[in-house]
Amino acid sequence: MHLIKHRPIEQIVGQCMLIRKLNTGDYSRETLTQALAFRGPAQRQLFALARQRREEHFPSRAVQMRSVIEISNICHQRCNFCSIGRIGQSHYVITHAEFLALADHIYNKKRRVLLIQSGENDSKTFVNHVCGCLKALTPRHRDLKIILCLGNMKTAQYRQLHAAGAAWYILKFETSNAKLYRKLKPRDTLAHRLGCIASLLRAGFEVGSGNMVGLPGQTTDDLVNDLYLLGKYKLVTQSCSVFIPGEKTKCAAAPMGDLDLTLNMMALMRIMYPDRMIPTTSSLEKARRGGQYLGLMAGANTVTVHDGTPAHFKRLFPIYSTKRITPQDDYLRSIVRKAGLKLASGAEL
Numbered sequence: 001m002h003l004i005k006h007r008p009i010e011q012i013v014g015q016c017m018l019i020r021k022l023n024t025g026d027y028s029r030e031t032l033t034q035a036l037a038f039r040g041p042a043q044r045q046l047f048a049l050a051r052q053r054r055e056e057h058f059p060s061r062a063v064q065m066r067s068v069i070e071i072s073n074i075c076h077q078r079c080n081f082c083s084i085g086r087i088g089q090s091h092y093v094i095t096h097a098e099f100l101a102l103a104d105h106i107y108n109k110k111r112r113v114l115l116i117q118s119g120e121n122d123s124k125t126f127v128n129h130v131c132g133c134l135k136a137l138t139p140r141h142r143d144l145k146i147i148l149c150l151g152n153m154k155t156a157q158y159r160q161l162h163a164a165g166a167a168w169y170i171l172k173f174e175t176s177n178a179k180l181y182r183k184l185k186p187r188d189t190l191a192h193r194l195g196c197i198a199s200l201l202r203a204g205f206e207v208g209s210g211n212m213v214g215l216p217g218q219t220t221d222d223l224v225n226d227l228y229l230l231g232k233y234k235l236v237t238q239s240c241s242v243f244i245p246g247e248k249t250k251c252a253a254a255p256m257g258d259l260d261l262t263l264n265m266m267a268l269m270r271i272m273y274p275d276r277m278i279p280t281t282s283s284l285e286k287a288r289r290g291g292q293y294l295g296l297m298a299g300a301n302t303v304t305v306h307d308g309t310p311a312h313f314k315r316l317f318p319i320y321s322t323k324r325i326t327p328q329d330d331y332l333r334s335i336v337r338k339a340g341l342k343l344a345s346g347a348e349l
């Protein structure tokens with residue numbers, strides 16, 4: 001026999017009131033804190049409001065699909081949660097010719113958004129290499145949108161990369177808590193990171209940023225501050241991923257971030273800043289099978305497909321493990337369909 005658990009009526013009314021408050025633009029610390037804790041029916045209402053906002057601002061219901069090429073695993077940072085540089089992997093840089101062949105392959109599969117990712121490496125040689133690749137690529141495929149995710153650089157280097165043909169740049173601030181940032185990224189500071197975001201905007205990039213949920217020592221207050229920090233910049237894309245402690249890192253014993261909390265953050269990002277792209281990251285899938293579908297249900301409208309980096313290099317890019325979850329085309333298509341959305345054609349991006 002099933003026992004039906006009745007919730008007190010005051011609790012139900014309170015939750016509806018909170019959704020109403022969010023709907024009318026009340027983003028006070030108190031409202032956001034309570035919304036982050038939503039589970040069950042209240043969480044479903046939160047997601048419904050987020051989807052409503054997405055549909056108002058993206059009426060085509062199109063989802064952007066980004067193909068990734070991890071162009072190099074050389075990184076001068078040593079983030080305490082990331083396995084890059086810690087699992088004894090050898091270094092690689094994808095050559096100019098190899099890069100063009102991979103990009104052509106992606107283009108021929110009708111992909112129109114290419115995300116070029118690497119460890120953080122602001123050496124002149126590497127930046128010149130990426131610029132050389134971009135300059136060769138853009139005249140071949142003029143309708144290919146190029147997004148870079150290469151970490152902190154100098155302003156002049158951002159300008160150089162923008163002039164070479166990249167339009168977008170993703171630089172996550174990870175957390176708005178400066179002390180926590182320093183603990184996790186001991187070779188960097190939050191102030192420097194935010195300075196880089198400002199430089200990117202000045203260099204003419206369309207910029208994306210975001211945070212991680214579940215960092216060791218992170219509080220709900222930190223998450224609310226993350227939401228406010230996102231509002232300080234004119235961003236085109238914002239993301240929120242589940243913290244996954246990397247193998248053989250100082251954080252290896254820390255617990256993984258909570259999926260529900262991450263989904264609530266994503267929904268609040270959509271409600272507060274509705275006209276930005278939001279990816280449903282593979283970290284959600286790592287946290288729980290089906291997590292990326294839930295990300296779409298919480299207001300996301302971007303998926304990333306790991307079809308660019310050859311397998312022998314992918315093994316050498318272990319953000320948290322050599323056994324990363326890297327969702328492929330068919331799976332992503334199926335969750336997009338299931339969420340009542342459709343993949344964007346080139347023209348809709």
Ligand code: SF4
Nearest residue numbers: 075077079082119120
């Ligand atoms: S998270 Fe990025 S910057 Fe930090 S060590 Fe890993 S690849 Fe380098």
